[in-house]
Amino acid sequence: MSIQVTTLDNGFRVVTDVIDTVETAAVGVWVGVGARHEKKEINGVAHLLEHMAFKGTERRSARAIAEEIESVGGHLNAFTSRENTAYFARVLKDDVPLAVDILADILQNSTFEAGELERERAVIIQEIGQASDTPEDVVFDRFQETAYPGQPLGRPILGSAENVGAMSREVIAGYMRENYAAPTMVLAASGRVEHDALVTIAEDAFGGLPTNGGPNRAPARYRGGDVFESRELEQVHLVLGFDGVPFKDDDYFTLSVLSNLLGGGMSSRLFQEIREKRGLVYSIYSFTASYADGGLFGVYAGTGEKQVEELLPVMCEEIAKVGASIGEDELARVKAQLKAGILMALESTSARLERIGSHMLVYGRVLDVAEVVDAIEAVDAKAIARMAARLMASRPTFAALGPVGRLEAMGSLAERFA
Amino acid sequence: MSIQVTTLDNGFRVVTDVIDTVETAAVGVWVGVGARHEKKEINGVAHLLEHMAFKGTERRSARAIAEEIESVGGHLNAFTSRENTAYFARVLKDDVPLAVDILADILQNSTFEAGELERERAVIIQEIGQASDTPEDVVFDRFQETAYPGQPLGRPILGSAENVGAMSREVIAGYMRENYAAPTMVLAASGRVEHDALVTIAEDAFGGLPTNGGPNRAPARYRGGDVFESRELEQVHLVLGFDGVPFKDDDYFTLSVLSNLLGGGMSSRLFQEIREKRGLVYSIYSFTASYADGGLFGVYAGTGEKQVEELLPVMCEEIAKVGASIGEDELARVKAQLKAGILMALESTSARLERIGSHMLVYGRVLDVAEVVDAIEAVDAKAIARMAARLMASRPTFAALGPVGRLEAMGSLAERFA
Numbered sequence: 001m002s003i004q005v006t007t008l009d010n011g012f013r014v015v016t017d018v019i020d021t022v023e024t025a026a027v028g029v030w031v032g033v034g035a036r037h038e039k040k041e042i043n044g045v046a047h048l049l050e051h052m053a054f055k056g057t058e059r060r061s062a063r064a065i066a067e068e069i070e071s072v073g074g075h076l077n078a079f080t081s082r083e084n085t086a087y088f089a090r091v092l093k094d095d096v097p098l099a100v101d102i103l104a105d106i107l108q109n110s111t112f113e114a115g116e117l118e119r120e121r122a123v124i125i126q127e128i129g130q131a132s133d134t135p136e137d138v139v140f141d142r143f144q145e146t147a148y149p150g151q152p153l154g155r156p157i158l159g160s161a162e163n164v165g166a167m168s169r170e171v172i173a174g175y176m177r178e179n180y181a182a183p184t185m186v187l188a189a190s191g192r193v194e195h196d197a198l199v200t201i202a203e204d205a206f207g208g209l210p211t212n213g214g215p216n217r218a219p220a221r222y223r224g225g226d227v228f229e230s231r232e233l234e235q236v237h238l239v240l241g242f243d244g245v246p247f248k249d250d251d252y253f254t255l256s257v258l259s260n261l262l263g264g265g266m267s268s269r270l271f272q273e274i275r276e277k278r279g280l281v282y283s284i285y286s287f288t289a290s291y292a293d294g295g296l297f298g299v300y301a302g303t304g305e306k307q308v309e310e311l312l313p314v315m316c317e318e319i320a321k322v323g324a325s326i327g328e329d330e331l332a333r334v335k336a337q338l339k340a341g342i343l344m345a346l347e348s349t350s351a352r353l354e355r356i357g358s359h360m361l362v363y364g365r366v367l368d369v370a371e372v373v374d375a376i377e378a379v380d381a382k383a384i385a386r387m388a389a390r391l392m393a394s395r396p397t398f399a400a401l402g403p404v405g406r407l408e409a410m411g412s413l414a415e416r417f418a
Numbered sequence: 419m420s421i422q423v424t425t426l427d428n429g430f431r432v433v434t435d436v437i438d439t440v441e442t443a444a445v446g447v448w449v450g451v452g453a454r455h456e457k458k459e460i461n462g463v464a465h466l467l468e469h470m471a472f473k474g475t476e477r478r479s480a481r482a483i484a485e486e487i488e489s490v491g492g493h494l495n496a497f498t499s500r501e502n503t504a505y506f507a508r509v510l511k512d513d514v515p516l517a518v519d520i521l522a523d524i525l526q527n528s529t530f531e532a533g534e535l536e537r538e539r540a541v542i543i544q545e546i547g548q549a550s551d552t553p554e555d556v557v558f559d560r561f562q563e564t565a566y567p568g569q570p571l572g573r574p575i576l577g578s579a580e581n582v583g584a585m586s587r588e589v590i591a592g593y594m595r596e597n598y599a600a601p602t603m604v605l606a607a608s609g610r611v612e613h614d615a616l617v618t619i620a621e622d623a624f625g626g627l628p629t630n631g632g633p634n635r636a637p638a639r640y641r642g643g644d645v646f647e648s649r650e651l652e653q654v655h656l657v658l659g660f661d662g663v664p665f666k667d668d669d670y671f672t673l674s675v676l677s678n679l680l681g682g683g684m685s686s687r688l689f690q691e692i693r694e695k696r697g698l699v700y701s702i703y704s705f706t707a708s709y710a711d712g713g714l715f716g717v718y719a720g721t722g723e724k725q726v727e728e729l730l731p732v733m734c735e736e737i738a739k740v741g742a743s744i745g746e747d748e749l750a751r752v753k754a755q756l757k758a759g760i761l762m763a764l765e766s767t768s769a770r771l772e773r774i775g776s777h778m779l780v781y782g783r784v785l786d787v788a789e790v791v792d793a794i795e796a797v798d799a800k801a802i803a804r805m806a807a808r809l810m811a812s813r814p815t816f817a818a819l820g821p822v823g824r825l826e827a828m829g830s831l832a833e834r835f836a
Binding site for chain 2: 021022023024054062063066067069070071072073074075076090091092118119120121122123124125126127128129130132133134135232233234235237265266267271272275276277278279280281282283302303304307329332333336337338339340341343344347348349402
């Protein structure tokens with residue numbers, strides 16, 4: 001691994017991960033602000049701002065932004081998560097300076113022109129409609145709201161159609177001024193790039209960013225509870241979860257191993273017990289999410305209206321006993337999967353960009369691959385049992401969408417873990 | 419590129435694409451049979467067989483298959499398309515022999531045990547339920563049925579719950595015996611592999627496959643027409659398309675350029691006109707599908723119930739005029755995108771596996787990257803105009819799902835292209 005980091009005078013950081021064997025690069029700006037850094041009345045602004053960044057600057061129209069990058073065969077994209085917003089490009093190696101120029105322009109000189117804003121509101125309202133037609137998206141939003149009720153961390157990233165329709169140009173520009181500051185922004189590049197050359201470009205392009213500012217956040221206060229939403233669907237889509245761990249928790253990798261052991265692959269306990277032995281689902285998997293000061297762990301399953309009565313008790317039992325009687329073979333297998341997964345991800349220029357960009361924001365440095373592998377190796381059955389007990393000590397969060405009648409009749413989830 | 423091909427005595431082919439700079443490999447068996455090689459009463463059997471291949475052999479239980487590959491950090495997967503079925507593994511470089519041993523075993527010694535079959539039927543019925551809750555999946559299935567009505571090529575890959583619930587062990591085993599023959603199967607590997615070593619392994623592992631057999635197909639007879647399905651959704655999900663081109667058509671790459679020019683990226687005509695200028699959608703894109711003897715071209719869009727009245731005429735107009743007044747800049751930009759996309763895909767071990775496996779089945783060889791780039795370069799405005807006229811000469815296929823009342827009231831799509 002060939003990671004290099006340089007910090008400019010204003011606190012803006014440049015990180016590169018050079019891969020000499022490819023002919024392309026991935027380059028992006030990671031910003032440490034997202035949907036959790038929003039007051040209720042402006043929920044959705046981080047995502048609306050991410051969209052508006054592509055809608056024209058003092059130098060470039062929206063169309064010119066799209067055409068400039070695509071005329072060299074590149075492409076631009078962006079995403080907003082609960083703690084980050086990222087803007088990135090995939091380009092051939094010679095076009096890295098162009099990509100950085102465009103990224104710097106859209107992040108510092110966007111005009112948020114009135115007509116463009118009106119049209120982009122309409123686009124996001126369609127995006128909200130599309131998400132609302134996707135059961136998995138809806139049930140995860142309900143899950144998040146129930147885990148963190150009445151808090152920014154529990155609100156949907158897209159915001160509501162009402163908010164998106166109402167937020168003014170000044171609200172968007174003000175949010176950017178407050179939160180897009182040099183110390184919370186990282187220019188990251190992976191692939192065929194040169195660190196020193198990129199730093200020189202970055203000094204010009206991002207050296208003028210303000211040093212003050214950056215996001216404030218309300219603390220994550222996990223609560224839990226049940227939410228059922230009846231909808232005419234073939235399947236009941238359900239998510240059951242618990243209070244998890246923040247990024248820097250000592251048991252961050254313990255939870256990662258626990259999660260994969262429970263629902264990570266074809267040989268995982270949930271897949272074997274619920275799909276292979278009982279035929280109750282097509283999809284079942286566990287997941288983790290981490291934040292600066294909290295996190296979530298959970299399981300998603302989609303099953304039929306009738307099958308849910310058999311599925312739920314078995315799923316709860318597998319979760320409840322995950323810390324008990326862990327076999328050596330099983331533990332070795334999960335570690336092998338995680339380690340091989342890391343190696344395979346290193347083959348992807350885009351995955352390496354994502355890795356270095358997010359690590360800089362979370363840890364202030366990029367974790368060594370060897371360090372991560374060692375941390376995974378160090379997880380033992382005792383640590384998993386401890387982590388499991390910690391999960392189960394929180395009140396469960398349970399969200400279900402679809403034909404939920406039989407589920408509601410089964411009573412409270414919390415009691416099953418009491 | 420370092421492609422090598424060897425044909426065994428029984429006609430089974432081995433193809434490798436060595437990448438010396440990685441530590442892993444992707445290896446799989448591509449079989450030239452899929453959902454279009456099914457009679458009506460056994461629609462779904464190719465996909466059911468693909469699932470049953472993982473459910474146990476004479477030597478290995480279903481659980482052993484999952485555990486063996488995952489204990490070395492690898493993973494197994496498979497897919498069924500209309501003309502192909504593929505089984506593949508991602509592993510570290512030293513585990514290629516194990517992956518091939520498992521692939522050879524599940525493709526020649528599967529037992530299709532009765533209890534496993536009953537459970538797997540239930541899993542696929544859940545998969546059908548999940549697809550039915552995904553509007554984009556449903557509208558594409560309706561589109562395919564309407565393009566090829568009453569033909570195997572028009573039927574859903576998953577089949578119906580009735581068929582999946584009813585097909586016997588003998589039907590599945592018989593389908594495999596008839597269609598899985600050496601000359602229609604390819605062992606493909608990309609990444610850190612050695613061609614000669616793989617051939618030696620393959621002689622042992624696949625040398626006993628029968629030389630006779632292979633799938634029969636009914637010819638693709640494109641028809642077109644309209645289908646509307648009313649469902650309570652936020653968006654109308656719609657697909658509008660035309661008769662396209664088979665893989666070996668002289669204008670295969672012409673259609674690829676046309677499709678990207680119309681709806682391939684942020685600078686494409688549909689994205690600019692319908693999302694950027696009018697704010698009518700979040701998602702709009704064009705696509706192509708090719709088969710041995712036919713193909714499809716189309717556009718997907720998701721929009722609101724009210725917006726559909728503005729969207730449909732504009733979308734039709736953009737499609738109708740795609741062959742006219744193509745700018746040189748525009749054409750150069752689309753070619754640059756396609757060429758860069760090829761380069762970027764070459765960085766992915768999995769994408770290279772998919773490429774060589776499918777090329778061997780379609781062309782009997784792997785197309786050179788330079789050859790593909792030349793073919794893209796050769797496409798000019800005249801060829802696109804010719805291709806557009808050819809598309810428009812077919813009767814349109816139009817599928818819509820959601821609140822479709824206003825759409826239905828707008829009359830026949832065919833007349834708009836008359």
